[in-house]
Amino acid sequence: MEKAFLRALERAKEGQELTHQDIKSLLAADEQESQLLFAHADWVRQQNVGSDVHLRGIIEFTNYCRQHCHYCGLRADNTNAVRYRLSEDDILATARLAAQCGYRTLVLQGGEDVHFSPEDIARITSEVKKMGVAVTLSFGEYSRDIYQLWRDAGADRYLIKQETADEKLYQTIRPGKKLKDRLQCQQDLKELGYQLGSGSMVGLPMQTLDILARDLELMRQMDVDMSGIGPFIPHPDTPLGNYTSGSVAMTLKMIAVARIIMPLVLLPATTSLATLAPNGRELSLRAGANVIMPNVSPQEFRAFYAIYPNKASSPDPINETRRRLIALIEGENRTVGQDFGHSPKAQFQQ
Ligand code: 5AD
Ligand code: SF4
Numbered sequence: 265m266e267k268a269f270l271r272a273l274e275r276a277k278e279g280q281e282l283t284h285q286d287i288k289s290l291l292a293a294d295e296q297e298s299q300l301l302f303a304h305a306d307w308v309r310q311q312n313v314g315s316d317v318h319l320r321g322i323i324e325f326t327n328y329c330r331q332h333c334h335y336c337g338l339r340a341d342n343t344n345a346v347r348y349r350l351s352e353d354d355i356l357a358t359a360r361l362a363a364q365c366g367y368r369t370l371v372l373q374g375g376e377d378v379h380f381s382p383e384d385i386a387r388i389t390s391e392v393k394k395m396g397v398a399v400t401l402s403f404g405e406y407s408r409d410i411y412q413l414w415r416d417a418g419a420d421r422y423l424i425k426q427e428t429a430d431e432k433l434y435q436t437i438r439p440g441k442k443l444k445d446r447l448q449c450q451q452d453l454k455e456l457g458y459q460l461g462s463g464s465m466v467g468l469p470m471q472t473l474d475i476l477a478r479d480l481e482l483m484r485q486m487d488v489d490m491s492g493i494g495p496f497i498p499h500p501d502t503p504l505g506n507y508t509s510g511s512v513a514m515t516l517k518m519i520a521v522a523r524i525i526m527p528l529v530l531l532p533a534t535t536s537l538a539t540l541a542p543n544g545r546e547l548s549l550r551a552g553a554n555v556i557m558p559n560v561s562p563q564e565f566r567a568f569y570a571i572y573p574n575k576a577s578s579p580d581p582i583n584e585t586r587r588r589l590i591a592l593i594e595g596e597n598r599t600v601g602q603d604f605g606h607s608p609k610a611q612f613q614q
Contacts, residue, residue, distance in 0.1 A: 269297050276304060276524050287477040290521050291514070298517060305520035305552035312527040313554055317593045318605030319586065320400065320532075321367035321560035323358050324569040325350045329375025331404070334437045335465065337499035337570045338375045344501045346568045349379060354562065356391055362560040363395040365583045368604050370397050371423065371557060376404035386417035393418035398604040400461065405445065408452040415456045420606070422453045423461035425492060428468060429482040430475045437468060437504070450486055459607040461530075463492030466518055467510020476518060484525050489607035490555070491529050493518045494536030497572035512541045516551045523552025528608045530555050538576040545589075549596050555605070556593070558585050 272286035282290070293301050326349035329338045337345060350358065359370050370392055374380070380388075385403065392399050401414055402423035411422070426446060428434050434443040454460050464479040483491050495510030515537050522531055532555040533548030541547065545556060559566060560582045569575070578585040590600050 265297055266292070266294075269293055273297075273300060273304060282521075282525050284477055284481060287480055287521055287525065288473050290524075291473055291476055291517050293517055295513070298513065298520075301517060301520045302551040305523040306550055308523050308527050309531075309552045309554060313530075313608055315597070315599045316554065316601040316605070317549065317596075317598050318369070318530065318555045318601035319367060319589060320369040320371050320555065320557045320605070321362040321365075321582070322371045322373055322557050323350075323355060323362070324373050324559065324561045324565065325355050325358075326374040326377040326380065327565075327569050328377035328379060329404075330378060331376050331441075332439055334439065334503040335468070335496060335499070335572075337501060337572060339502060342499075342501045345570065348565050348568050349374075349377060350562070350565070352384070352388060355388055358560060358562060359392045359395060359397075362582060363397050365560075365586055367560065367586075368397055368602075369400060369421075370395075370560075371400040371402055373402040373423070374404075382406070382410045382413055386413050389414055389417040389419050398606065402461075405449050408456070411449075411452055411456055411458070415458060419458065420604075421459040421461060421489070423463075423490070423492070424449055424453070425461075425463035426450070426479070426482060426486075427464055428471065428475060429464070429478040430471075433468065433470055433475060436470070447486065450488075454487070459489040459610050460486070461490035461492060462486060462488040463490075463494070464518075465494060465496040465510065465536075466515045467496040467508070469504060469507045476514070480518065480522055480525060483522070483529075487609075488526070489530060489609055490532070491522050491526065492532050492534055493522060494534035495540055497536055497539060499570065499572045509540060512537060512544065512547070516547055519548055519553055520551040530605070530607060532557050535559075535576050536572065539572070539574055544576075545592060546596060549593070549598060556589055558582075558589060
């Protein structure tokens, strides 16, 4: 085993704040070292956030998007994408079904679709809140005033990933956009009292170990409540379509180090990892993850929310999927979170 790896792991076990170099050494772990890394991350998870795994239902309510992200199949320029948007009634009916099924958090996720006005989103949010669930919005970059409107309407959390901590890489994969503006959105959201979800992709073209370490350091610095880390998966109808997918092994190491350096953070076992590895959810849960976010959107639209190809999704009714996930969680000797699953960092009175 590498001396640098063992030294960094030792420092982690002593509870020291890991340096950039420590993080890089941990991310460089080989297969055997990775097992030690995952075991420690699993221990940190148990000590800090216990055995609960939180289930969140995702409603993908529109796949229209005004943005041009080079990695994403929903980008405005992809004319092969079949577009849909749910009506307000269908969004609410979907939410009601998921709430009845037992979900205590619903994530309203969409591309940046200007068809929905800020007032529409506020109205939908307040209606969904009445169903007795926590609401996460994931709808892209808007002004602070609009985030304020949605917060006032009852939104508890907002998911807006940094994608990459490297300014240059960011501008390459999100042309015309700046990381600084994304981070400003995150800062605004935090100041408005949202629980903040960030995250990044693993295996982007030109990404280095140094950048991966900085991804984690940036999330630590932003003091995020949630961090969704998943592999990049090329979509053929995008400018990055000819690149290769991110590695499952590196994604798991990123999850484990995220747990170690941000002990209280909510860490989903991402759908993208489950897409690349059939046991991706189990492997994530063993490496520090404590959230699973199944799709609860109406079946007939799911295939069209193709941010990348072959996105893992169950053909079963949502109550059946939920039962299967509960069995998966219990099979890992874990428990299913029964409460809202708020960020342990946020002292919310719900
Ligand atoms: N591979 C993996 N993840 C992707 N995302 C978008 N496109 C891809 C892709 N090709 C993720 C991004 C984004 C979210 C909508 O999905 O992290 O934040
Ligand atoms: Fe739109 Fe999000 Fe896809 Fe970018 S990643 S094109 S903002 S849906």
